[in-house]
Amino acid sequence: MNRHSVLYLRTAGAWLCALLLFFPIFWLGLMAFKTEAQAISTPPLMFFSPTLQSFRDVMARDNYTGYALNSLFTSVLSTAIGLAIAIPAAYSMAFFPARGTVGLLKFILSSRYMPGVGALMPIYICYQYFGLLDSRIGLTVMFMLMNLPIMIWLLYTSLRELPREILEAARMDGATVLDEFRYIVLPLAVGGIASTALVCMVWAWNESFWSLNLGASNAGTLAWLIASYSSPEGLFWAKLSAASLMAIAPIMALGWFCQKQLVQGMTFGAVK
Amino acid sequence: MAYLQLSNIEKFFGAQHAIKGIELGIGKGEFVVFVGPSGCGKSTLLRLIAGLEPIDKGSLQLDGRDITHLNSSQRDLAMVFQSYALYPHMTVFENMSFALKLAGVDRATIRAKVDKAASILDLHQYLQRTPRELSGGQRQRVAIGRAIVRDPKVFLFDEPLSNLDAALRVQTRIEIAKLHRELGATTIYVTHDQVEAMTLADRVVVLRDGRIEQHGSPLALYDRPANRFVAQFIGTPSMNVVPSAALPQLANGNGSGGFVGIRPEHVRLGGQAIGGLAATVDMVESLGVETLVYARLENNVQIVSRGSERTRLQPGDRTALLFDANAVHHFDAAGNAEAAVMQAAL
Amino acid sequence: MNRLMPRTLLTPAVLAIAIISIVPLLITLSYAFVKFSLLAPGEHAFHALENFHFFFSDGAFLPALQNTFVLMFSVMFITVLCGAALALLINEAFPGRTIVRIMLISPFLIMPAVNALMWKNMLLNPIYGLFAQVSHLFGLTPVDWLSQYPLLSIIMMVSWQWLPFACLIFMTALQSMDREQLEAAGMDGANYGQKLRYLYIPHLGRAVSVVLMIEMIFLLSVFAEIFTTTGGGPGFETTTITFMIYQQALQSYDIGAASAGALFAVLLANIAAFFLMRVIGRNLAK
Numbered sequence: 001m002n003r004h005s006v007l008y009l010r011t012a013g014a015w016l017c018a019l020l021l022f023f024p025i026f027w028l029g030l031m032a033f034k035t036e037a038q039a040i041s042t043p044p045l046m047f048f049s050p051t052l053q054s055f056r057d058v059m060a061r062d063n064y065t066g067y068a069l070n071s072l073f074t075s076v077l078s079t080a081i082g083l084a085i086a087i088p089a090a091y092s093m094a095f096f097p098a099r100g101t102v103g104l105l106k107f108i109l110s111s112r113y114m115p116g117v118g119a120l121m122p123i124y125i126c127y128q129y130f131g132l133l134d135s136r137i138g139l140t141v142m143f144m145l146m147n148l149p150i151m152i153w154l155l156y157t158s159l160r161e162l163p164r165e166i167l168e169a170a171r172m173d174g175a176t177v178l179d180e181f182r183y184i185v186l187p188l189a190v191g192g193i194a195s196t197a198l199v200c201m202v203w204a205w206n207e208s209f210w211s212l213n214l215g216a217s218n219a220g221t222l223a224w225l226i227a228s229y230s231s232p233e234g235l236f237w238a239k240l241s242a243a244s245l246m247a248i249a250p251i252m253a254l255g256w257f258c259q260k261q262l263v264q265g266m267t268f269g270a271v272k
Numbered sequence: 273m274a275y276l277q278l279s280n281i282e283k284f285f286g287a288q289h290a291i292k293g294i295e296l297g298i299g300k301g302e303f304v305v306f307v308g309p310s311g312c313g314k315s316t317l318l319r320l321i322a323g324l325e326p327i328d329k330g331s332l333q334l335d336g337r338d339i340t341h342l343n344s345s346q347r348d349l350a351m352v353f354q355s356y357a358l359y360p361h362m363t364v365f366e367n368m369s370f371a372l373k374l375a376g377v378d379r380a381t382i383r384a385k386v387d388k389a390a391s392i393l394d395l396h397q398y399l400q401r402t403p404r405e406l407s408g409g410q411r412q413r414v415a416i417g418r419a420i421v422r423d424p425k426v427f428l429f430d431e432p433l434s435n436l437d438a439a440l441r442v443q444t445r446i447e448i449a450k451l452h453r454e455l456g457a458t459t460i461y462v463t464h465d466q467v468e469a470m471t472l473a474d475r476v477v478v479l480r481d482g483r484i485e486q487h488g489s490p491l492a493l494y495d496r497p498a499n500r501f502v503a504q505f506i507g508t509p510s511m512n513v514v515p516s517a518a519l520p521q522l523a524n525g526n527g528s529g530g531f532v533g534i535r536p537e538h539v540r541l542g543g544q545a546i547g548g549l550a551a552t553v554d555m556v557e558s559l560g561v562e563t564l565v566y567a568r569l570e571n572n573v574q575i576v577s578r579g580s581e582r583t584r585l586q587p588g589d590r591t592a593l594l595f596d597a598n599a600v601h602h603f604d605a606a607g608n609a610e611a612a613v614m615q616a617a618l
Numbered sequence: 619m620n621r622l623m624p625r626t627l628l629t630p631a632v633l634a635i636a637i638i639s640i641v642p643l644l645i646t647l648s649y650a651f652v653k654f655s656l657l658a659p660g661e662h663a664f665h666a667l668e669n670f671h672f673f674f675s676d677g678a679f680l681p682a683l684q685n686t687f688v689l690m691f692s693v694m695f696i697t698v699l700c701g702a703a704l705a706l707l708i709n710e711a712f713p714g715r716t717i718v719r720i721m722l723i724s725p726f727l728i729m730p731a732v733n734a735l736m737w738k739n740m741l742l743n744p745i746y747g748l749f750a751q752v753s754h755l756f757g758l759t760p761v762d763w764l765s766q767y768p769l770l771s772i773i774m775m776v777s778w779q780w781l782p783f784a785c786l787i788f789m790t791a792l793q794s795m796d797r798e799q800l801e802a803a804g805m806d807g808a809n810y811g812q813k814l815r816y817l818y819i820p821h822l823g824r825a826v827s828v829v830l831m832i833e834m835i836f837l838l839s840v841f842a843e844i845f846t847t848t849g850g851g852p853g854f855e856t857t858t859i860t861f862m863i864y865q866q867a868l869q870s871y872d873i874g875a876a877s878a879g880a881l882f883a884v885l886l887a888n889i890a891a892f893f894l895m896r897v898i899g900r901n902l903a904k
Contacts, residue, residue, distance in 0.1 A: 007710075007712060010707060010708075010710060010712050011712040011713055011714070013707050014707050014708045014712060014715075014718050015714065015718060017704055017707065017722075018717075018718040018721040018722055019721065021721065021722060021724075021725060021778070021781065021782070022721035022722075022724055022725075024725075024736055024737070024740065024741060024778070025724050025725070025728065025736075027740060027748065028732075028736050028740065031740065040746045085630045085631050085634060086631060088627035088628070088630070088631070089627060089628050089630070089631035089632070091627060092623075092624040092625075092627035092628045093628070095624075096623075096624035098624075104628075104632070106895045107635075108631075108632075108635055109831075109891075109895075110887075110888070110891035110892075110895060111635050111638070111639040112835050113834065113835055113838060113887040113888070113890060113891040114639070114838075114839075114883065114884055114887040115838050115839030115841075115859075115860045115883055115887065116839055116841070117839070117841070117860045117861075117863045117864050117867075117880065117883065118642075118646070118863065118880040118881075118883040118884050118887070119638070119642035119643075119646070119880070120863075120864070120867060120880075121645075121646065121649060121867055121873055121876060121877060121880070122641070122642040122645035122646055122649075123642055125645070126641075126645075145634060145635075145638045148631065148634055148635060148638075149635060150832075152631060163355070163357070165353050165354075165355055165357035166357045166358075166359060166360075168324050168344075168351075168353070168357065169351070169353060169357040169358075169359070169418075170359070170370070171323075171324070171343070171344045171345055172322060172323075172324075172344050172345070172349065172350060172351045172371075173345070173370050173371035173374060173418070173422070174345040174346075174371050174374045174375055175345060175374055176345065177623065179374055183370070183374075184359060187361045188360070188361060202726075202727055205729075206727075206728070206729040206730065208729065208730055208731045208841070208842045209839070209841050209842070213868075222729070223729065223731055226729060226731045226732055226735065227731065227846075229735065237739060237740070237746075240735060240739065241740075244729075244732045244735060244736065247729060247732060248727065248728050248729055248732055251727055252724060252727045252728075255723060255724075255726075255727045256720050256723075256724075259719060259720055259723060262723065263719070263723065263786050263790070266723075266726070266783060266786055266787070267786055267787045267790040
């Protein structure tokens with residue numbers, strides 16, 4: 001097999017797999033611009049004149065803007081607070097490792113393994129007691145706590161990649177620990193921090209379990225919008241597709257735009 | 273009290289006794305080289321002096337001040353790292369001025385000092401570049417410049433030339449020597465390369481296994497090694513050291529069970545001359561400026577000879593080896609030097 | 619070196635995680651031991667044995683346990699296998715690679731609920747869905763996936779969503795391979811298959827453990843897909859432990875039994891974490 005045919009096969013194969021994998025999303029997007037009749041036509045309609053009617057219907061039926069803003073608020077804020085807690089912790093573990101550091105890291109990571117449902121009742125009752133149900137703050141805190149373990153782990157691995165000698169040079173140059181952090185660690189770790197923030201934002205945005213159980217019409221995120229379409233009464237395909245598209249579009253755009261950083265975050269830096 | 277005084281310095285890594293009691297005084301303006309095989313503790317010792325590792329026992333005094341437990345940032349030392357350790361996100365100018373910026377020095381003074389260092393090291397055209405855009409040799413100079421700008425009490429170099437190619441290494445070595453002459457700064461330099469040690473040092477400290485084997489001027493170590501280890505470490509190719517029993521002619525009956533040593537340049541090829549020891553040639557290395565002949569005596573002892581004359585000898589040829597009796601080193605059974613060797617005629 | 623400072627930096631994080639993992643656990647423990655049903659408020663007698671018994675003897679328990687494992691391991695298997703294959707395919711440069719990557723990461727970005735609805739309505743629906751349409755094209759009778767093969771459908775959905783993740787991790791791992799090693803093997807006469815077996819696959823070992831570790835976290839708690847499509851049915855065919863607990867709590871209102879189940883889930887999660895940590899711990903302690 002010569003070089004050219006291998007490249008040809010590889011290109012064809014890769015594109016085929018990518019298109020197959022992407023096709024459902026593409027189809028969803030397409031359907032959002034159809035009318036209801038067009039949406040359920042058999043055989044499926046590939047060419048049609050697009051309409052924005054479904055989007056208008058969704059906006060009229062539900063409070064899209066409200067839900068979207070809630071999603072934005074909770075995912076951004078939970079990520080920001082999470083970083084504020086996770087960065088010092090990761091810094092401490094990466095640069096001042098003690099005997100128990102690896103154990104602590106394992107404990108932190110293993111705390112994430114429990115499915116939310118295992119803590120659902122206590123948390124629901126606590127939230128009810130503190131009046132946090134259906135509040136944006138409540139959801140933000142929950143998302144933040146959910147992402148914290150992985151955030152710490154991601155930041156830890158990316159901080160560990162900083163060459164030790166550069167920090168020693170800074171120390172010789174007279175840097176205090178705070179100086180080191182501000183002038184050396186932070187600038188060099190920006191990439192890792194961005195990737196971590198991105199992947200955690202994606203997870204917070206897409207979070208459904210806690211949104212549905214702890215939120216409601218006031219603080220509900222876009223997960224609520226989608227949930228309302230899952231009942232048979234809401235089963236209008238074009239509208240469903242429009243609603244879905246509106247729910248996933250922002251985060252997809254973000255993901256595509258920052259795909260390099262996102263992939264870095266997704267791959268967890270632990271793979272060298 | 274010397275300018276920099278190390279008193280009974282010890283260091284443990286867990287159960288491993290890495291530094292076993294170092295006692296050394298370094299004078300102001302002296303260029304001291306720590307040399308030794310891998311794992312001997314030379315880099316560890318440097319890092320202890322720098323404050324990058326804590327000293328477990330003993331004390332460190334600099335210019336009358338006890339700096340044993342001070343942070344690196346407070347010791348007034350500057351270090352040039354093996355990998356240069358430049359700040360990748362800062363320009364050359366920012367790299368060199370970082371320490372001064374942290375100390376709160378004003379802009380004008382910073383600029384003046386950086387300019388001066390840049391002149392000495394010919395770095396002016398690189399000041400706005402980032403380390404990524406520089407070659408290895410240029411980065412090396414920036415690392416040195418970063419140290420010079422601080423005008424520290426002592427310069428510390430950790431194998432600075434090992435990442436450079438051969439030609440650059442020679443050139444930079446000369447530059448470092450010139451720098452020392454110009455600035456007259458007290459310097460501690462760690463290397464495993466003895467050519468660097470011999471050429472740069474005012475004083476060489478040979479370390480093995482966490483202890484000082486010997487220290488002194490390069491030629492003193494060369495001519496009067498205190499033990500077998502130093503004798504064979506200094507000098508390339510290394511000194512021929514064999515048990516006295518194998519070369520009784522050289523041992524002169526001095527202490528059986530000991531060793532005799534003779535440097536390759538004191539072993540001549542004598543053809544079939546009388547008085548020489550018969551030997552078979554194993555290998556000939558013609559380096560142009562000199563020729564190394566590896567030969568084996570009748571009793572299977574390997575001897576290296578080094579001479580400036582070319583030779584027609586081939587592996588397998590028979591020849592005779594002549595030894596300069598005045599240049600023989602004697603070591604006792606423990607490896608320590610016995611009688612002082614008469615100085616080779618200058 | 620100041621000992622206090624690193625500890626202070628760690629405190630908020632450790633505190634937060636301790637609160638979120640220990641406090642609910644303690645509360646759940648207390649609920650599991652009493653009779654606590656929202657249908658019979660006020661009665662909180664000691665009821666531990668009954669709660670646990672109720673949970674474990676529930677007809678759904680064994681199927682749920684089985685389904686949980688089947689779901690988890692199937693998805694892991696599919697994503698690792700296909701992910702590695704895909705990664706090997708796109709490892710070298712070819713035209714349009716960036717676009718391919720963008721297309722590949724897209725499933726990962728979709729909300730699980732949207733994912734579920736998309737599959738349920740657009741793809742798997744026996745009348746209007748795409749799979750059905752394609753079957754018509756080939757003259758076959760369309761399969762009613764969600765009724766006939768519910769667990770398989772769920773597995774398909776979840777695998778689709780997690781395939782990009784595995785693929786990207788493997789791709790990153792492959793890119794860090796030592797080129798010289800491959801060249802040396804080539805000169806030693808190794809063909810692609812041999813290189814695969816002796817070089818590529820061992821190198822991917824670490825990446826595989828990372829993939830499994832992360833996937834396990836999310837697969838144990840798969841919820842939206844089941845909730846939106848099959849609701850755990852038909853019968854118990856798509857009920858997992860997670861879903862079963864949810865049903866007990868929010869659908870039967872029996873908090874006591876659900877808490878017993880939650881404790882079981884905690885146990886399960888810890889067992890899973892324990893095994894994975896042993897594998898990962900070696901890598902972490904680098």
